[in-house]
Amino acid sequence: MKxxxxxFSVCLLVFAGCNRELPPTLDPVRxxxxxxxxxxxxxxxxVHTLSGTLFAVRFAWGDGDTSDWSDYFPGTKGAxxxxxxxxSGLFVVKAQARDSSGLTSEWLGGxxxxxxxxxxxxxxxxxxxVRATCPAVGQDKTVYVATDAGLAALDSxxxxxxxxxxxxxxxxxxVGDDGKIYLLDNRLQVIGQDGSVLQTDxxxxxxxxxxxxxxxxxxxxxxNDTLVALNRDGSLRxxxxxxxxxxxxxxxxTDSSVCWVLMAPSDTPTVRVFKPDGTPKWSASxxxxxxxxxxxxxxxxxVADSGLYTFxxxxxxxxxxxxxxxxxxxAVVGTGSTLYTANYNGLFVDKPDTLASYQIWGWYLCQSVLxxxxxxxxxxxDSIDQRSYQNFYRITCRDSRWESRWTIxxxxxxxxxxxxxxxxxxxxxxxxxxxxxxxxxxxxxxxxWPKFGRDSRNTSCAAPR
Numbered sequence: 001m002k003x004x005x006x007x008f009s010v011c012l013l014v015f016a017g018c019n020r021e022l023p024p025t026l027d028p029v030r031x032x033x034x035x036x037x038x039x040x041x042x043x044x045x046x047v048h049t050l051s052g053t054l055f056a057v058r059f060a061w062g063d064g065d066t067s068d069w070s071d072y073f074p075g076t077k078g079a080x081x082x083x084x085x086x087x088s089g090l091f092v093v094k095a096q097a098r099d100s101s102g103l104t105s106e107w108l109g110g111x112x113x114x115x116x117x118x119x120x121x122x123x124x125x126x127x128x129x130v131r132a133t134c135p136a137v138g139q140d141k142t143v144y145v146a147t148d149a150g151l152a153a154l155d156s157x158x159x160x161x162x163x164x165x166x167x168x169x170x171x172x173x174x175v176g177d178d179g180k181i182y183l184l185d186n187r188l189q190v191i192g193q194d195g196s197v198l199q200t201d202x203x204x205x206x207x208x209x210x211x212x213x214x215x216x217x218x219x220x221x222x223x224n225d226t227l228v229a230l231n232r233d234g235s236l237r238x239x240x241x242x243x244x245x246x247x248x249x250x251x252x253x254t255d256s257s258v259c260w261v262l263m264a265p266s267d268t269p270t271v272r273v274f275k276p277d278g279t280p281k282w283s284a285s286x287x288x289x290x291x292x293x294x295x296x297x298x299x300x301x302x303v304a305d306s307g308l309y310t311f312x313x314x315x316x317x318x319x320x321x322x323x324x325x326x327x328x329x330x331a332v333v334g335t336g337s338t339l340y341t342a343n344y345n346g347l348f349v350d351k352p353d354t355l356a357s358y359q360i361w362g363w364y365l366c367q368s369v370l371x372x373x374x375x376x377x378x379x380x381x382d383s384i385d386q387r388s389y390q391n392f393y394r395i396t397c398r399d400s401r402w403e404s405r406w407t408i409x410x411x412x413x414x415x416x417x418x419x420x421x422x423x424x425x426x427x428x429x430x431x432x433x434x435x436x437x438x439x440x441x442x443x444x445x446x447x448x449w450p451k452f453g454r455d456s457r458n459t460s461c462a463a464p465r
């Protein structure tokens with residue numbers, strides 16, 4: 001028995017001695033995957049060791065700079081340091097540890113980090129996956145974005161003000177004149193600026209992507225095959241049995257009339273326009289309509305499987321353009337009533353005074369573009385060969401030629417349409433959860449329908465307010 005105890009004791013001493021002679025090891029370095037040049041960034045790691053041993057840690061930031069050694073601390077405690085990158089590019093952050101006896105580890109735990117050009121990106125923040133929706137920006141510059149982790153509200157610097165995780169991420173938020181947020185999530189949810197749910201309205205469903213807000217306080221949505229207009233207190237203003245399922249979102253025209261497009265039987269109108277009091281104004285039929293935007297003088301632009309249709313204020317087709325492939329979002333009606341539409345084959349331009357359509361950008365695009373007051377277009381997409389939406393562009397027309405002014409590699413798909421704040425900041429969300437705030441050159445264009453949802457608040461209303 002004594003010999004066994006002796007052997008066991010010797011093994012323990014040898015084992016402990018071996019551990020004292022081994023250099024320390026580290027956990028992977030943790031920190032953000034993307035930052036903006038000039039932003040203060042904090043990274044952390046943790047040392048693996050026997051209890052009671054003291055260690056110091058330092059970080060190599062990948063840009064030629066290395067932090068000072070930290071004070072000695074117990075190995076069970078994490079190490080933290082901060083850094084500011086002065087140049088854009090890709091960097092690998094590593095850490096090194098040494099114990100109080102002087103044993104030093106290799107550089108370990110590499111974190112791949114991208115520093116983005118601060119002349120293009122103001123800030124970015126992880127919010128959760130953003131799909132085919134559009135951020136809304138209130139008059140107080142609060143940014144509202146629907147994510148797979150709920151509806152998030154952020155201030156103009158990207159700091160989260162509140163989040164409600166009960167709401168889904170496949171519907172676009174709309175901000176009213178009074179600052180309330182309107183969101184279709186099973187039913188119409190009316191949310192206060194502090195994130196509290198003020199009312200839930202069962203008179204409408206969530207078939208549409210978002211409601212439209214009229215200049216007189218009306219809320220336009222749908223319920224099954226019925227078109228619905230509500231008052232702001234949730235009471236019913238009027239309804240109409242359309243015998244078809246509403247698509248996209250309604251649009252309020254410059255004359256305050258409201259238009260829905262529907263999937264309906266062949267003997268039923270698929271485009272219906274009403275006066276604000278619910279009186280039918282006109283109706284028409286096109287094959288499989290999906291989206292509607294408002295143009296000048298009470299006109300509406302309908303995106304359908306069969307192409308692009310512009311109806312005047314009396315329901316007469318004044319422009320019709322065919323497309324080989326289905327368009328991926330509503331038409332943008334830009335300055336001079338120029339139409340911009342996107343699909344898998346790129347971005348197309350239709351001018352009202354010509355019969356020809358022409359392609360200005362040969363990329364694989366998703367949803368709608370945005371036009372600012374300087375004529376720049378913002379959009380998400382990538383090359384048609386790669387079949388992915390991993391870039392965000394600002395393009396400009398110079399000497400009758402369109403060219404990219406900058407490109408951001410967002411590294412994952414962009415299904416969303418861009419939003420814009422009153423100061424011209426452009427917002428885009430990505431499928432992998434990042435919200436980018438980009439430096440725009442001008443506020444939103446003074447055009448009939450310059451973006452998804454028409455304005456910064458996504459009201460889908462072109463009428464004077």
